[in-house]
Amino acid sequence: MQKIMVCIKRVVDYNVRIRVKPDGSGVMLDGVKMSVNPFDEIALEEALRIKERGTNIEVVAVSIGVADTQQQLRTALAMGADRAILVQTDAAVEPLTAAQTFLAVAKKENPDLIFLGKQAIDDDANQTGQMLAALWERPQATYASKVEISGGKASVTREIDAGLETIEVDLPAVLTVDLRLNEPRYVKLPDIMKAKKKPLDVTSLDALGVSANVLLKTVKTEPPAQRQKGVLVKDVAELFDVLKKKGLV
Amino acid sequence: MHKILIVGEHDGKTLNPATAKCVTCAGSIPDGEIAIVLLGSDTAAVAAQAAAIAGVKSVLRVDRSENEHPLAAIFAPQLAALAADYTHVFGPSTSFGKDLMPRIAALLGVPQVSDLMSVEGAYRFKRPTYAGNAIVTVEADPARKLLATVRVASFQAATGGGSAAIESKSTAAALPSHTRYVGAKSGSTDRPDLQTAKRVVSGGRALGSAENFKLLFSLADQIGAAVGASRAAVDAGYAPNEMQVGQTGKIISPDIYIAIGISGAIQHLTGIKDARTIVAINKDGEAPIFEVADIGLVGDLFQIVPELERLIGS
Ligand SMILES: Cc1cc2nc3c(=O)[nH]c(=O)nc-3n(C[C@H](O)[C@H](O)[C@H](O)COP(=O)(O)OP(=O)(O)OC[C@H]3O[C@@H](n4cnc5c(N)ncnc54)[C@H](O)[C@@H]3O)c2cc1C
Ligand SMILES: Cc1cc2nc3c(=O)[nH]c(=O)nc-3n(C[C@H](O)[C@H](O)[C@H](O)COP(=O)(O)OP(=O)(O)OC[C@H]3O[C@@H](n4cnc5c(N)ncnc54)[C@H](O)[C@@H]3O)c2cc1C
Numbered sequence: 001m002q003k004i005m006v007c008i009k010r011v012v013d014y015n016v017r018i019r020v021k022p023d024g025s026g027v028m029l030d031g032v033k034m035s036v037n038p039f040d041e042i043a044l045e046e047a048l049r050i051k052e053r054g055t056n057i058e059v060v061a062v063s064i065g066v067a068d069t070q071q072q073l074r075t076a077l078a079m080g081a082d083r084a085i086l087v088q089t090d091a092a093v094e095p096l097t098a099a100q101t102f103l104a105v106a107k108k109e110n111p112d113l114i115f116l117g118k119q120a121i122d123d124d125a126n127q128t129g130q131m132l133a134a135l136w137e138r139p140q141a142t143y144a145s146k147v148e149i150s151g152g153k154a155s156v157t158r159e160i161d162a163g164l165e166t167i168e169v170d171l172p173a174v175l176t177v178d179l180r181l182n183e184p185r186y187v188k189l190p191d192i193m194k195a196k197k198k199p200l201d202v203t204s205l206d207a208l209g210v211s212a213n214v215l216l217k218t219v220k221t222e223p224p225a226q227r228q229k230g231v232l233v234k235d236v237a238e239l240f241d242v243l244k245k246k247g248l249v
Numbered sequence: 250m251h252k253i254l255i256v257g258e259h260d261g262k263t264l265n266p267a268t269a270k271c272v273t274c275a276g277s278i279p280d281g282e283i284a285i286v287l288l289g290s291d292t293a294a295v296a297a298q299a300a301a302i303a304g305v306k307s308v309l310r311v312d313r314s315e316n317e318h319p320l321a322a323i324f325a326p327q328l329a330a331l332a333a334d335y336t337h338v339f340g341p342s343t344s345f346g347k348d349l350m351p352r353i354a355a356l357l358g359v360p361q362v363s364d365l366m367s368v369e370g371a372y373r374f375k376r377p378t379y380a381g382n383a384i385v386t387v388e389a390d391p392a393r394k395l396l397a398t399v400r401v402a403s404f405q406a407a408t409g410g411g412s413a414a415i416e417s418k419s420t421a422a423a424l425p426s427h428t429r430y431v432g433a434k435s436g437s438t439d440r441p442d443l444q445t446a447k448r449v450v451s452g453g454r455a456l457g458s459a460e461n462f463k464l465l466f467s468l469a470d471q472i473g474a475a476v477g478a479s480r481a482a483v484d485a486g487y488a489p490n491e492m493q494v495g496q497t498g499k500i501i502s503p504d505i506y507i508a509i510g511i512s513g514a515i516q517h518l519t520g521i522k523d524a525r526t527i528v529a530i531n532k533d534g535e536a537p538i539f540e541v542a543d544i545g546l547v548g549d550l551f552q553i554v555p556e557l558e559r560l561i562g563s
Pocket of ligand 2: 014038039121452453454455478479480481482493494495496497498499509510511512513514515516517530531532533536548549550551
């Protein structure tokens with residue numbers, strides 16, 4: 001094991017209350033707090049733990065996004081990534097384009113492992129890792145809640161609807177992580193200072209030979225149907241009566 | 250005409266109800282013809298179940314020993330080959346479909362619409378983003394094959410009574426050996442399945458221990474409900490992961506959802522927006538769960554739950 005690549009996406013912070021623009025053209029993003037996708041922090045944490053258990057393993061954080069995405073990559077460097085690559089673009093990057101871009105980076109970097117989040121909490125697509133694995137013609141282990149690496153293989157426990165499943169994949173492989181894999185470390189101030197000196201290369205989709213085709217056109221964005229505010233009952237007896245009347249118990 | 254291929258989900262014995270929900274979704278594609286494809290080591294039993302779903306024209310069986318376990322790396326090349334004859338390929342947005350469908354899409358070089366929640370046209374769909382806080386209408390290019398996962402909570406299961414033709418298929422797709430199934434651990438239970446249950450009792454961090462979760466199991470058993478949990482409860486080890494409801498857990502649409510000691514974080518609410526009736530029991534009258542609950546009761550769950558159980562039993 002020599003190199004681990006981790007995909008880091010800049011997303012609206014999970015605490016932000018999302019509002020749809022009145023004209024239906026999208027969600028309001030002006031001035032909202034942006035963060036590293038929570039799943040990607042977990043992905044990076046796992047890569048760092050593997051690095052710390054081994055010797056001479058390099059962790060490379062990669063992102064696709066606007067110039068300000070450097071902020072999220074600096075966070076990744078402060079957490080402990082060795083270097084970062086920003087594929088800078090203002091274009092809307094669909095999962096297939098993101099996967100093609102990561103493939104181009106992977107072909108240059110030749111990582112043994114690529115970690116991604118299982119989904120980005122903005123578009124919730126849950127696609128990029130699987131698409132990257134297909135294009136790279138390598139194994140995928142999605143929704144990882146436990147990862148063990150040994151002898152050129154990864155044994156991965158996956159969170160599936162029925163419970164937990166374990167699969168074994170040959171490296172190199174693409175892993176997407178679930179919430180319970182680990183708890184990401186907090187970044188300390190000295191690490192933020194150190195991160196400023198770590199290399200962060202900026203490249204472009206063009207340089208990687210990828211074009212950001214829009215294959216899915218978003219024609220409208222609207223708020224979800226609102227639920228009516230309900231009633232408060234005063235005690236258990238009344239709760240039971242209401243449930244019974246509605247035939248719910 | 251639109252030819253829609255649905256990737257059926259099953260465990261070798263039973264067809265997952267998510268498949269019949271995909272059929273309902275596919276049925277709203279104008280001028281469509283629906284086929285279900287089943288991969289497995291022996292799909293005879295599940296093929297018969299699939300053939301009985303109303304609205305299905307044909308059922309394709311792809312039986313081979315490598316297909317015993319649903320590994321995306323093994324399934325995807327076969328399905329990409331079979332997709333040639335279809336305009337649309339749908340799978341359920343279960344962990345099976347979410348893992349598999351993007352891999353097929355990438356092999357075909359086409360985009361995927363995730364969590365399709367309503368059909369507005371053969372190439373126009375609605376899907377949720379930002380944990381369900383923004384619903385987008387997306388339009389795909391009719392010149393390309395369309396891959397999608399279907400948000401199963403948005404569709405009723407298609408009824409029975411169909412009699413589709415069953416045929417065996419094979420493909421020449423080369424299968425990789427780099428991915429191997431090792432084993433599975435599932436909390437086998439006699440309770441209804443969380444994803445399809447009509448009634449769900451769900452607990453949060455407030456339960457405080459796995460031991461206390463038994464309070465909920467007891468109530469659930471009394472009313473024939475499945476049991477769910479918030480992420481906080483799962484993270485704390487009070488409940489197993491398959492019980493998690495929400496943005497990153499299960500998205501469910503029961504007739505009644507009883508949230509007990511759950512605050513109502515947006516990530517949790519995403520999972521229950523389609524519940525017909527939401528009941529909330531929480532000691533904090535300001536908890537956000539009350540903003541979406543149809544019926545709320547402010548108070549201590551450790552008093553309320555046993556008393557409710559007693560009243561139901563009497
Ligand atoms: C300015 C701008 C405008 C956009 N407008 C639209 C629009 O109108 N319509 C539309 O459909 N989409 C739009 N997008 C793209 C959209 O926000 C998603 O980025 C895209 O659809 C990918 O989906 P996802 O992130 O949910 O993928 P997922 O498959 O859920 O992501 C899984 C994982 O892949 C990795 N990943 C994915 N993308 C990136 C990335 N860019 N950088 C690093 N890692 C990544 C992360 O590890 C992530 O956890 C826009 C993007 C930008 C930057
Ligand atoms: C990326 C991401 C994804 C997430 N995905 C999910 C998801 O899929 N599902 C999910 O659930 N969460 C998810 N979360 C977590 C979510 O934000 C909340 O942290 C979580 O839902 C809180 O769980 P809770 O309501 O049980 O706990 P808390 O928020 O701690 O709420 C406990 C509640 O119990 C009440 N209470 C305490 N004692 C009693 C008592 N004796 N009687 C009655 N009431 C009592 C309190 O008033 C409080 O309202 C996600 C978070 C992130 C960042």
